[in-house]
Amino acid sequence: MPDIRAFFPFWDALSPEHREDLLRHCQPRRFEKGDVILPYKGQCLGLMLVQSGQFRAFILSDSGKEVTLYRLYDLDICLFSASCVMNNIQFDIQIEAEKDTRALLVPSSLYQRLIQQSIDMANYTNQLMASRFSDVMWILEQVLFKSMDCRLAQVLLEHAASQGSSDLVLTHEALARDLGSAREVVTRMLKYFREEELLELTRGRIRLLDEGRLQKIAAG
Amino acid sequence: MPDIRAFFPFWDALSPEHREDLLRHCQPRRFEKGDVILPYKGQCLGLMLVQSGQFRAFILSDSGKEVTLYRLYDLDICLFSASCVMNNIQFDIQIEAEKDTRALLVPSSLYQRLIQQSIDMANYTNQLMASRFSDVMWILEQVLFKSMDCRLAQVLLEHAASQGSSDLVLTHEALARDLGSAREVVTRMLKYFREEELLELTRGRIRLLDEGRLQKIAAG
Missing domain, CATH: 1.10.10.10 (Winged helix-like DNA-binding domain superfamily/Winged helix DNA-binding domain)
Structure with a gap:
């Protein structure tokens, strides 16, 4: 099972204090197939690091039609379970475990502090968002031009x-x-x-x- | 005409060196209605700060069908003219001036250095990307569930x-x-x-x- 170091390519560049915070405060979580990760009981979870298993992100129309946006696999990071931490996210997506999944949760309070203090974490967040943005643009193009x-x-x-x-x-x-x-x-x-x-x-x-x-x- | 300070709410928190770099190296640009901002002659322009006028971002299908993704107005920042600086952007959008437009260009080399050195700039980039991501999600929802x-x-x-x-x-x-x-x-x-x-x-x-x-x- 990969530990938290495996999720951040810039681990060694983090300050000793930040590394210790991450090691101490990340929480192992288990989800069963079908469990809902987002929205999560009105709580703002934080970054979810997928150790093994599979998440699926989708949107839901008023009439209940689902459209899959992307999937997350081993060693992927689920960013939008921390969307409460980010400004300007003005949309709602849903995320569910598509297989039994083991993950590490970086609580939103810690994550928020990290992006305000670590330039590596801030820029990595950017990269993650750009990846998910690319996924959604691809879906949009499929839908439009299919x-x-x-x-x-x-x-x-x-x-x-x-x-x-x-x-x-x-x-x-x-x-x-x-x-x-x-x-x-x-x-x-x-x-x-x-x-x-x-x-x-x-x-x-x-x-x-x-x-x-x-x-x-x-x-x- | 707004100057560069008006575009960055965290201006005063930037280091004196970064403020001076921005003031010295940003370049006034004028575009006429219909001018193409992205893709721009094979060059990586950088951040484009809209002082007055209007940009339109859109995607183009193989068959030439256009779909507008969002518009940028006075005091908006055009992020994707700097997409070459960002990792993991795996899509092509087009941007054109929809009105005669005056803008300030923060060249990509300076912008790249700023996001690597200024946590405010890195997090602001994140906010800009989240806004554009939200725009695209809205379009996707319209298209899917219209x-x-x-x-x-x-x-x-x-x-x-x-x-x-x-x-x-x-x-x-x-x-x-x-x-x-x-x-x-x-x-x-x-x-x-x-x-x-x-x-x-x-x-x-x-x-x-x-x-x-x-x-x-x-x-x-």
Whole structure:
């Protein structure tokens, strides 16, 4: 189980006092699959460091429609469980444990003090927010322009047909060329497909797991 | 014309050296309506402080469809013209001058040094990013669940009909109650309507400017 040092690449640059505060005050937490992390009983929890398991962040419409924004895995940091500490966050997201999860909680009071005293912590917070911002921009682009998932599914099925196999020897670069897109975009969509258990990714290979669902996606 | 001090609420807390760097190295820039601020000729500009005028941030689909993400007005700070300085920003937005605009540029090299040396600047960057993140979340919610604009337009037209006037005596709180929504959400949508020149807002009053377009929005 990773300890708190593993979550902060700048650990050694923190002051001895801050390191001690983190070691002393971080709290081990366990969540069962389905537990709600945000909103949490009206409390402001703080930074949640995922040691093992999985969180899912989503938004909920008035009518109860859910849209997944991103997932957090081992060694990820859940920032928005500390959103009460940050100014200018004017939206509500929900976060739940999607698997049984072990985490370390940095309480909001300590976290608030750290970002006011440690420039490394302040800038790291910035990086975390930029990552989540990027996740949400990606979702927005999918929702607005949603052709990429459809086109990628089409191209994958074409390769399966031409190779006569669902175990494709195919790089992300090659797919990006097929699609006239950037490799990063293709990699991201492939990872999304993997999370949806549509395919498996190994180096230089893509194995299709559910051609039926891919065909539905390809149909738009 | 506001000078650079007006943009940083923590100006007095900056070190004398940092204040002098900002005063000496910020560059006045003028943009004409339609000028592109991002991407800017392959260069990494830096923080752009809007003294007067208007910027519009948007994303562009492969097929050229534009979606406005937010607008920046006098005394706003354009963060993403400095996105090259920030880690983990994995998306491309475009920014253009929507009116003739005067701005101050804090060059990226100076800005980068400031966020590494000034905890106030690092945390302020965080606040700016959280504001833009909130803007984008709002757009995402509109796109996903887009009932609020429709419902608000309906309620405004109902009030106009019942008051026999397009000059409505109506508070945001009252509208929020009509809609079973939060006042902040209603205020935000009203401001969006104002930007679209559908209505004017004054204290306790809302004047409808274009009932024809509101009717189209109300129709969904």
